[in-house]
Amino acid sequence: MSWDWQVFCEDTLERQVVQGCFGKGGDITYLDWMLSAWGWTVSVSVLALLLALVLGSFIGTLRTLQDRPVVVRLGNAWVELFRNIPLLVQIFLWYHVVPTMFPAMKAVPGFVLVVLALGFFTSARIAEQVRSGIQALPRGQRYAGLAMGFTTFQTYRYVLLPMAFRIIIPPLTSETMNIFKNSSVAFAVSVAELTMFAMQAQEETSRGIEVYLAVTACYIVSAFAINRIMAFIEKRARVPGLIVAGGSGGH
Amino acid sequence: MNLSLDFSFYNWDLISNFVLKGLYFSLMLTLVATIGGVIFGTVLALMRLSGKKWLDVPATIYVNGMRSIPLVMVILWFFLLVPAIIGRPIGAEVSAVITFIAFEAAYFSEIMRAGIQSVPRGQVYAGQALGMTYSQNMKLVVLPQAFRNMLPVLLTQTIILFQDTSLVYAIGAYDMLKGFEVAGKNFGRPIEAYLAAAVLYFVMCYALSWAVKRLHQKIAIIR
Numbered sequence: 346m347s348w349d350w351q352v353f354c355e356d357t358l359e360r361q362v363v364q365g366c367f368g369k370g371g372d373i374t375y376l377d378w379m380l381s382a383w384g385w386t387v388s389v390s391v392l393a394l395l396l397a398l399v400l401g402s403f404i405g406t407l408r409t410l411q412d413r414p415v416v417v418r419l420g421n422a423w424v425e426l427f428r429n430i431p432l433l434v435q436i437f438l439w440y441h442v443v444p445t446m447f448p449a450m451k452a453v454p455g456f457v458l459v460v461l462a463l464g465f466f467t468s469a470r471i472a473e474q475v476r477s478g479i480q481a482l483p484r485g486q487r488y489a490g491l492a493m494g495f496t497t498f499q500t501y502r503y504v505l506l507p508m509a510f511r512i513i514i515p516p517l518t519s520e521t522m523n524i525f526k527n528s529s530v531a532f533a534v535s536v537a538e539l540t541m542f543a544m545q546a547q548e549e550t551s552r553g554i555e556v557y558l559a560v561t562a563c564y565i566v567s568a569f570a571i572n573r574i575m576a577f578i579e580k581r582a583r584v585p586g587l588i589v590a591g592g593s594g595g596h
Numbered sequence: 597m598n599l600s601l602d603f604s605f606y607n608w609d610l611i612s613n614f615v616l617k618g619l620y621f622s623l624m625l626t627l628v629a630t631i632g633g634v635i636f637g638t639v640l641a642l643m644r645l646s647g648k649k650w651l652d653v654p655a656t657i658y659v660n661g662m663r664s665i666p667l668v669m670v671i672l673w674f675f676l677l678v679p680a681i682i683g684r685p686i687g688a689e690v691s692a693v694i695t696f697i698a699f700e701a702a703y704f705s706e707i708m709r710a711g712i713q714s715v716p717r718g719q720v721y722a723g724q725a726l727g728m729t730y731s732q733n734m735k736l737v738v739l740p741q742a743f744r745n746m747l748p749v750l751l752t753q754t755i756i757l758f759q760d761t762s763l764v765y766a767i768g769a770y771d772m773l774k775g776f777e778v779a780g781k782n783f784g785r786p787i788e789a790y791l792a793a794a795v796l797y798f799v800m801c802y803a804l805s806w807a808v809k810r811l812h813q814k815i816a817i818i819r
Contacts, residue, residue: 429801430794431759434773437790445787522664529666533765540668544766553676561665561673568664 352552353379353559360550375546375556382542383563389460389528389538390567394521396464397471404468405475406501411487420472427469432530436462440534459531467524474516478509511582518575522568529564539563603788610779618775621689625696625771626758632697633757634750637704642734644709655705662702668766670699675767688769692761700757707753711746712738748812755804759797772796 353376354366368374373381407413408420427435439462444450450458482505490500529540543560547553643655662670674695679685715738723733743750762773770778773793780789 425802425805426798429759429798429805431762431773431797433762433765434790434794434797437773438794442787442790526664526666529668530763532668540666540672540766543669543672547672547676557669557673557676561669564666564669565661565664 348555349552350555352550352555355550357549375550378546379539379542379559379563382537382539383567385456385536385538386525386528386563387567389456389463389531389536390525392460393463393467393528394524396460397467397520397524400464400468401471402475402506403472405472406479406506408472408476409479409505410497420476424469424472427466428473432463432466432527433533435466436530436534438462455534456536459528459534459536463524463527463531466527467520470520470523471517474513474520475509478513479505481512482508508584511579511584511587514575514579514582518572518579521571521575525564525567525571601788601791602785603792610783614779614782615772615775618770618772621770622758622761622772625693625761625764626754628693629696629700629757629761630754633700633704634708636697636701637706638708638739640701640705641708641712644705645712659702659705662699663706667699667760668763671695671763671766674698688764688767691767692764692769696757696761700753703753704750707746707749708742710749711742714745715741744815747815748808751808751811752805755801755808758804759801762797 351362354362354374356363356368356372356374357378358372363369363372363374366374366376368377404420404423407416408424410416430438436459439458440455443458444453486504486508487500490504491497495503528538531538532540532544535541539560543556546556550556640655640659643651644659646652671692675688675691678691678694719737719741720733723737728736761771764771765773768774776789776793776796777786780786783789
């Protein structure tokens with residue numbers, strides 16, 4: 346079997362090799378297309394991550410409130426709901442069902458719907474981690490905060506959450522890497538991300554191996570970059586003298 | 597809200613014609629991939645814990661490689677490569693089975709590795725002191741305890757695996773989701789079909805994870 350990496354320098358309409366590999370004047374090569382697909386993958390993932398972090402932290406915190414059984418139950422229900430339906434089905438629900446139920450959502454582009462789907466899906470998993478992070482703290486921390494005269498909000502803001510978030514950086518790292526991997530499911534509703542590119546370019550060029558190798562490399566580079574970024578954050582956020590939860594390094 | 601749902605088209609004929617076939621495939625795929633994944637995962641875990649470089653390095657590369665690419669890409673890879681290797685085209689279903697065994701082996705091996713490492717060193721030494729060979733020690737002392745320690749995690753991974761089977765959509769295999777989709781298209785009721793699929797997945801996964809939680813509590817009491 347012979348390699349043909351030239352395929353990335355071909356423009357997508359006439360399949361002619363373009364000098365310098367990047368298309369000029371409106372033409373695009375497969376390389377251009379792949380880089381833009383990578384951009385879509387990164388955009389979907391980062392936006393979904395932001396949404397998931399905000400929602401997940403909020404719901405995870407609600408689930409640890411004392412003397413608020415109804416709120417805790419609602420939080421648990423949220424987690425169970427989004428954890429027990431496959432992501433692909435959730436994406437279909439957002440893409441096909443939600444716009445039918447709420448006509449106002451019809452104008453929303455598919456990209457946004459995928460971000461919502463991925464963000465809500467991941468928020469349940471982050472909520473679970475935030476909850477376990479808060480519950481991993483000694484009970485005395487909460488009491489100390491309240492004894493200082495802090496309100497519940499202040500106790501969370503200044504005592505519990507800063508430590509809980511440090512504890513859960515390792516699982517958050519794998520969750521962030523999961524978001525990047527899960528963004529590939531967006532192919533099912535035709536968002537122009539890497540997997541969609543892989544499927545279409547494979548069909549058009551029949552150079553499946555080269556296309557898949559390149560796309561796989563993009564995913565691996567992304568995963569490695571996240572790993573390094575999170576390791577950096579973990580190092581910067583470290584509290585001197587505090588050894589967090591059994592030294593789960595290795596990430 | 598602007599919605600008039602009509603589930604009346606869900607009669608037994610439709611369910612047995614479209615949904616059951618897909619449900620059967622999804623469950624079969626989950627079962628086969630779990631068994632195959634546990635077997636190959638155990639082999640991978642033992643390779644990584646063997647302390648021999650020529651076994652450890654390839655297994656580590658395989659596991660980390662599989663774990664850093666999206667499952668959809670792995671599914672596409674196998675669908676492209678397997679026919680090229682064996683020299684004749686294969687169906688999407690067969691390809692899906694091979695893919696899931698290979699992919700899940702990487703995840704199960706990490707669970708197995710953690711499980712094996714959770715067995716106290718003293719147990720290994722005790723086995724050695726009794727004059728057991730490596731394989732006897734593994735088979736009779738370490739692995740039985742390891743399996744027990746990791747059973748809840750293993751079952752949780754199986755639930756995730758069941759959810760992941762929906763991704764065979766990428767190569768057009770006929771699984772449960774596909775069954776609902778085809779039914780929805782045939783009857784012009786896609787919305788109801790997706791909703792019903794979501795409900796069925798939810799009920800099955802929720803029931804399973806509830807059962808795993810119960811089992812976990814039982815095991816925790818005994819230990």
